[in-house]
Amino acid sequence: xxxxxxxxxxxxxxxxxxxxxxxxxxxxxxxxxxxxxxxxxxxxxxxxxxxxxxxxxxxxxxxxxxxxxxxxxxxxxxxxxxxxxxxxxxxxxxxxxxxxxxxxxxxxxxxxxxxxxxxxxxxxxxxxxxxxxxxxxxxxxxxxxxxxxxxxxxxxxxxxxxxxxxxxxxxxxxxxxxxxxxxxxxxxxxxxxxxxxxxxxxxxxxxxxxxxxxxxxxxxxxxxxxxxxxxxxxxxxxxxxxxxxxxxxxxxxxxxxxxxxxxxxxxxxxxxxxxxxxxxxxxxxxxxxxxxxxxxxxxxxxxxxxxxxxx
Numbered sequence: 001x002x003x004x005x006x007x008x009x010x011x012x013x014x015x016x017x018x019x020x021x022x023x024x025x026x027x028x029x030x031x032x033x034x035x036x037x038x039x040x041x042x043x044x045x046x047x048x049x050x051x052x053x054x055x056x057x058x059x060x061x062x063x064x065x066x067x068x069x070x071x072x073x074x075x076x077x078x079x080x081x082x083x084x085x086x087x088x089x090x091x092x093x094x095x096x097x098x099x100x101x102x103x104x105x106x107x108x109x110x111x112x113x114x115x116x117x118x119x120x121x122x123x124x125x126x127x128x129x130x131x132x133x134x135x136x137x138x139x140x141x142x143x144x145x146x147x148x149x150x151x152x153x154x155x156x157x158x159x160x161x162x163x164x165x166x167x168x169x170x171x172x173x174x175x176x177x178x179x180x181x182x183x184x185x186x187x188x189x190x191x192x193x194x195x196x197x198x199x200x201x202x203x204x205x206x207x208x209x210x211x212x213x214x215x216x217x218x219x220x221x222x223x224x225x226x227x228x229x230x231x232x233x234x235x236x237x238x239x240x241x242x243x244x245x246x247x248x249x250x251x252x253x254x255x256x257x258x259x260x261x262x263x264x265x266x267x268x269x270x271x272x273x274x275x276x277x278x279x280x281x282x283x284x285x286x287x288x289x290x291x292x293x294x295x296x297x298x299x300x301x302x303x304x305x306x307x308x309x310x311x
Contacts, residue, residue, distance in 0.1 A: 003100030009049030012291035025075035037064035064097030068123035090126035144169030152211030154180020
């Protein structure tokens with residue numbers, strides 16, 4: 001089968017489109033015929049060797065955390081799935097990825113694919129959707145009536161976070177760059193501010209930081225949070241802001257796979273309560289080009305990467 005792998009850390013030119021052996025599922029695993037994976041910025045950092053401490057991978061490594069495809073073979077002990085099921089999932093960060101025609105996935109991390117969007121486009125949902133969900137509900141315990149400030153609301157994770165927070169009944173304040181302000185409004189933000197610390201009429205219960213900012217600015221956001229509130233930060237190379245004297249907690253978020261949470265996201269998507277962000281499709285053979293694009297500017301929207309058998 002075809003796969004993209006890197007045999008050493010480095011620039012995007014270390015990525016090779018090559019023939020590899022088809023994998024065999026072990027106990028508790030399934031083999032999935034990949035329709036598509038997607039590109040996530042963390043994968044560029046893994047390829048470059050900047051994440052060897054928190055995310056150690058075995059070389060050669062196949063990237064592609066997100067997966068959308070069809071169950072092709074079952075390992076021993078797998079229940080609840082059958083050959084032919086269409087599924088999506090986000091693989092553990094250290095696993096062999098889905099930038100290939102076939103991938104092995106733990107059965108426990110997979111959810112039924114949405115029926116309202118093409119299977120290939122659904123590959124753009126798992127990691128970013130789960131990151132937004134876990135930040136808001138698993139770590140911040142967001143509830144109806146609370147106020148949440150989402151910094152970086154114009155990005156892919158931010159777009160899902162705005163939608164999820166509004167669905168939960170929160171008052172959503174967004175900060176974005178000028179080119180994505182309208183996108184945040186469309187997602188449902190009640191207020192949209194430019195980059196930097198916004199001037200707020202009242203403090204917020206939750207700050208969700210999704211964008212790289214000056215460390216001093218990030219630390220200063222603690223002052224925008226009410227006593228007992230929480231800040232959740234996904235730019236984990238900087239510490240989440242906190243104020244122990246006022247009971248303001250700071251949490252650095254590392255995403256983790258969760259089939260139950262992903263199933264809830266699929267339900268919201270199929271009901272129309274959640275919308276996929278802008279999606280661009282590229283063939284698997286062009287994955288290195290996508291990595292190269294990120295060296296000059298952040299990618300706007302979501303890039304899904306089509307396996308050779310997909311259309």
